[in-house]
Amino acid sequence: MTALLAAESITAGYGDSRAVSEVSLAVERGEVLALVGANGAGKSTLLRVLAGAHRPTAGRVHLRGEDVTDVRDFERSRRGVCLVPEGRRLFASLTVRENLEVGAGSRRAGRWSVDTVVEALPILGPLLDRNASQLSGGQQQAVAIGRGLMTNPDVLLLDEVSLGLAPIVIDELYASLAGVWGGGLGIVLVEQDLERTLAVADRIVCMLEGHAVLEGTPTSLTREQITDAYFGHEVASW
Amino acid sequence: MVIVNALLQGVLLGGLFAMAALGLSIAFGILRVVNLAHGEIMTIGAYLAAVGLSSLGVSVWVSLLAVVPLMGVVGYWVQRLLLQRALTLGELAPLLVTFGIAIIIPNALIELFTTNKQAISTGDLAVRSIKLADGLYVGVLPLLTMAVAIALIAGTQLLLARTRIGRHMRAAADDSETLRLLGVDHRKVYAAAMGLAFAIAALAGVFFGMRQGGVTPFDGQLMVLFAFEAVIIGGLGSLWGTLAGGIVLGVAQTLAGVVSPELPLLVGNLVFLAVLVLRPTGIVRSKVVV
Amino acid sequence: MADLVPGAVRVDRLRRRMITVQIIGAGVILLLAMAPYVFEPSVTSQWIKLFYLITLATSWNLLAGFAGMVSVGQQAYIGLGAYGVFVFNDLGLDPYTSALVASVVIGAVAFGLSFIAFRLRGGYFAIGTWVIAEAVRQIVIRFDSLGAGRGRGIEDYTADPVLRNLFTYWLALGILVATLIGSLFLLRSRMGVALQSIRDNEVAARAVGVDVTRAKRIVFVLAAVMAALAGSVICLQQIGVQSPSQIFSVSFSAFMVFMVLIGGIGTLEGPIIGAVVYYVMDLYFSQMGLWYLVVLGCLAIVVTLFLPRGLWGELRARFDITLFPVGHRVVALPRPAEPDASASAPAPRTSPRTDATATTASTEG
Structure with a gap:
């Protein structure tokens, strides 16, 4: 069986510095795959490679078995891979509704529309006509995710969902996201909050200095194994 | 009465400047490209209309139907083939490319058509006027120009606010990379915006030619400066602001013309420079506001 | 390793x-x-042209290549430099001294104008300098004593054409040398580092405490002085100004852009090479009339898009060479x-x- 989205020994970097080294992973339909690791472990770069926003120096990306490594970012989004980027990156001069509508730009058919997105993320309801620049961090993140859903993706790549948000806001956000998980959508999640990650992920890949060093399910991995992988061996031997 | 008349003519002249400024505003607001060749695009529009008239006998109004869409297509492809590449090379490159175009066009026009004015005749429209009071007339053509300018600004505003492509244009101005992540080819959006800017520029060029009774290869250099001054005086980024800026510039020129026929251009430029100095914060804002 | x-x-x-x-x-x-x-005046008078072209290219490169200010209005200072010769010549100075005195005055004018121009950024700065140049021309032609719109000749000039050529040659050479040495030392100074940091990232430069505006203003004034000196050399060589619209022509900006782009923007060597290329092209192709300018415009676009480092940049990347140590x-x-x-x-x-x-x-x- 071919995976929904698969990366095969991806190597990528910026100039001479290498951010990702020979990482392979695959996400299946309806699965939440979490990438964990310290800052600079290469998680965001890997997501950008999967989305086509960053060109890898080696390795291939396959979507439903088809090689999409050379398919550009906007075309890849039209084929069902959508990245919700770090920092939300809302269109600041557009309203929330307009931000969502831009997400429908890829014209893929599917269950998501402004109405269904608001249903899934109820906090957006009263905000629709507000300007995106007037929102709080949590609200912005909800719009960014909703906008990504509007592309009707098969795979949603979520980068640093809770970065910079208050714990209570994160709770609300994840409560809403419960309605988004499943339904055949494959999700790759980058999240700093390990508790949260263990709670929602079906499978976890730990990255350290650009390498995938550990993979397993939340139940099969011990806390020590993960912190080990998170910080590397020197720290773990304290 | 002379002053009142000059004021009135100046306001109407402002409509022409606003029309010229609109395309410049769109190109900068959405693509962050200051098109130094904007005036030359206007000139090309006017030349096409003039040639249509002289060699095919087509009236200006009919030729507009062809010239405006044609220049829109030209703008689309200039963006896709030249400027898009320049945009990836940094801030200087687009400026230098448009400056290159601004040098090519007038010199090619001189070689092809000499420096003589190519007539753009509008029958009696250019001389027809409406009497408001003794010594107070408004020309039909300036009035029409103002009406078209207002319609264009309102239309552009609607396009940006209400349509899908307009939404994409504003989104591209904010963050073109994120737009790509959502499945939109930003290059096409940029090219559409530049096409729009070129089409409006061509239209404005034809109206300028009608007002002057024709077009010369040197008009582009004048017009790009007028257009630019209207944009800055009106405040960068506001479409209705360009109308206000155009009117300020128009009034300054016609009032100066009352004093001496040699003064309008100089006074227009000085008013612009004064606005630049007196505005407290300088010019920083630059987004298209809807 | x-x-x-x-x-x-x-x-x-x-x-x-x-x-x-x-x-x-x-x-x-x-x-x-x-x-x-050694050489005939007919030869050295050609060199005068090369000298002022290099001066112009270097000055524009300081502005755009090092301080990130694309000006298409340097013809303002070229024209003022030319007209400055008349002003001080009429006051009794010899034409060569007039050129030097005028350049100082024009430097002061440029300092004042910088407060207007610096209200604009990027592309709008470019077009703003163009407006300033137009306004300057329109003011200059208001003066009947300067020939109004017709241009004029230098009244009190060295009579002997050989001596005239000799003095102009030395002046042009002196200006060129001063420009190059000045640029070299400017770029090696602390200000040079500041400038290059501004070009690379103005916001970051501000953040680390570089006085961006001051550095830019110094370059703006210096570039204006260089352009003014070049303008006065043009005036001396042609024994006057043929028409104000020629000496204030935006074509000068086109030539400067072309020379700097072809040679390699942001290097000291590039503009020299670009000026030589332009000079040679001018010798052979200027009989093409205005098509020549069309070709220059096309070349400028092609170089910008496909050879952004220019000739010198390509050479340097391939062979790792530099002439002037500004790094x-x-x-x-x-x-x-x-x-x-x-x-x-x-x-x-x-x-x-x-x-x-x-x-x-x-x-x-």
């Missing part, structure tokens, strides 16, 4: 190369200064050889050019 010590770096200002450049440069200048004794490189120092280190790999001495393994971060264009 040599064993590099973390944190152990030195900043190499390429001092030795600077000395070499000074010696060779002095020799070249001396030879050029004696050229009128500062941070050289990582190797660990001193330890007695128990493997004998087969003694750490080589790191010098910026000969040792390719040294980790260098260069601030050169």
